[in-house]
Structure formats: structure tokens, C-alpha cells
Amino acid sequence: MIEREHKTIPVIRQCKLLGLSRSGLYYQSHCDPHRKMFEHQLLNAIDVLYTAHPTLGRYGMTDALAEQYNIEVNPKRVRRLMKKLGLEAVYPRPRKNTSRSNPDHLKYPYLLRNMDITQPDQVWCADITYIRLHQGFAYLVAIMDWFSRCVLSWELSNTLDASFCIEALERALTLATLPGAEGRRPDIFNTDQGSQFTSQEFTDVLKTHGIAISMDGVGRAFDNIMVERLWRTVKYEDVYIRDYQTPAEARLGLKRYFTYYNHRRRHRSLNRQTPAKVYGLTAPRVIETSTATLSAVLDGCSTNDMIKTGNGWSVATQAAVAPLALRAPGATAAPNPPEPMTPLNATQLSRPRGHPQTK
DSSP states (O other): OOOTTOSSSOHHHHHHHHTOOHHHHHOOOOOOHHHHHHHHHHHHHHHHHHHHOTTOOHHHHHHHHHHHSOOOOOHHHHHHHHHHHTOOOOOOOOOOOOOOOOTTSOOOOOOOTTOOOOSTTSEEEEEEEEEEETTEEEEEEEEEETTTOOEEEEEEESSOSSHHHHHHHHHHHGGGGSTTOTTOOOSEEEEOSOHHHHSHHHHHHHHHTTOEEEEOOTTOGGGGHHHHHHHHHHIIIIIHHHOOOSHHHHHHHHHHHHHHHHHTOOBGGGTSBOHHHHHTOBOOEEEEOSSOEEEEOSTTOOGGGEEEOSSOEEEOOTTSSSOOOOOSTTBSSOSOOOOOOOOOOHHHHHSOTTOOOOO
């Protein structure tokens, strides 16, 4: 475009007409071939290290380059080159938030501050957690008695709407209508400020039964510590071990675990008792037949001492707090815990392990 040998228009005039500076016309790129080669080697080294250790970020990558390739570079340069390669360290992202509040919903104050909880049904609490599956998540809600830690009901859903929380709540409150269990409902119901619990449909159910509503402060997990501790127990003792693949598999496994949790798992804080015993629940032995499921009466109880609850029966002894039962598709205080182990006799105890029995 610039004709340096033009006879009538000098170069300075041509630059002015084209809007170019004379320095730009005479500029020559001074690309250092050694620098370019070094950066190419650096890109290859970053690619190799990231393939072997995808958790390395810019600082970890800088240390690895210095240790394994004897290359000292600035972390900012490593970050630029990783971005150029489209690489990003694999690290734990913020956990899936199941407690997003709705600004249009009414929030209630926290009522448990400095309160001594000394008996069952004084406070119930609820929360939602997520169960990781092979292809997505399932959402688990549980309603438990604060004092006894007994899980009263639970429900599993693949969406975070309020319907499955309401279903679990109504299932737990249905117990108060059973004969002999009248008035068995909490004084206070505590939750977080998630939109499921602040929804009008959920709070209306509590108000209808005359239950005071309490909600945690924002970001205060310890305000609902009992149910938060329940999630740790459920995940470490069941979910992480079982590695559920489908929602149906998770539902069957959680039903089995919550039955164990209520009727077999003892707590030091409960003086080595089970949550179901402290809450006042005992379970009959269930016998499966080809025609129907029959309830075998325990300890000489007759059918008059039993409470029919949907598709099952429950037995409440005289020493129990109240004759109460939970038996529903997602209920957990329902009967049918595993049979106790048969104790070994003296001969079996004295025999070395792995040796066959001698006749």
C-alpha cells in the first residue's frame, strides 16, 4: 500500500493519508526463536503434568514444573498457558445448595436458642439433603424427633419442589390421629429457610395442627445440628458404601437403613439406647406368607394391643411413652428390623477359627 519509490508523493505524505505513523511503517518484529521454543516446551510439560495429575492448579503446577522439569516460572504465566490449553484443575466445587430461600416467603424466628429439650415431641426438625446417584441426584427429606433422634418419616424425590416435604410431614402428623396416640405432635417444628419449608402449603399444615414454627438463621448449620448429624451418619454408614445407582435402588436401601437406625443403632447420648426405644416404639416380627403379610404378636400381645397403620401393624408396650406406630411406604419407625444374631455356645467359642468341627 505504501510505495516507497513514488516520485511525486513522499512516504510521509502517504502515511498521513493512510492514517499510519512512520514508526509503525518502519517497525520490524523481533520474535525471539529461543523464547518461542521455550514456551512450546513449557506447554508440552504442562500438558503432561495435567494428564497425570488433573488436580494441579497454577501453584501446584508451578511446583511440579520446578521439581520434575527444573523449570522456574511465574504462577501467572502458568495460569495464562493453562488457559491457552483450556485446562482447569479438578477440585471440589461448592456443594449443591438445597436451602435456597424464596424472598417472597415469610421467614419465622429461631425458637430453640437457650432452650432445654428434655423429652420427645418437644421439638421436631426437618431438612433436605441430596443423594448422589450414577446419573444425577435424588433429594431426601427426613423428619425426626430432636430429643430421641428417631426418624419419624422420610421421602425421596427427583425434584426440589415442596410436595415431597409436605407428604413426609403429613405422614408423621398422621400418627396423632391413631387411637391411643392422640395429641402426639411436637410443640415446635424447626427447619432451615429453604423455599420448601417456607412455602405457604408447608407452613399451613403446621399452623392447622397448632405447631409453633421455628427456622434457622441464614448460614447457621448448628441451629439444626441434630438433623445435620443424621445426614453424616446416613451417608457414611449407608450411601457412600452402597453407591446407589437408581432412585428405586436408593429408596429400598434407605428404607432398610432407617429401620436399622431407629431399632438397632444405639446412641451414647441416649444412654446406649435406640432412638425408637427412647421415643416409645417397639416393632413386631413380620412373617411373609404366599398370601399375605402376617404380624406375629411379640411378648404375648394380642391384636387389641396392636395399632393398624396403613399396610402394617405396630406394638406399643405399657412402658412406652405412647402407643405410636409409623408404617407407610416411606415411613421408618415401622416394624421389621433384622432378626438378632443367635449366641454361640461354649464349644463354638473354644473352637479355633477355620478348623472344621470334629465329631
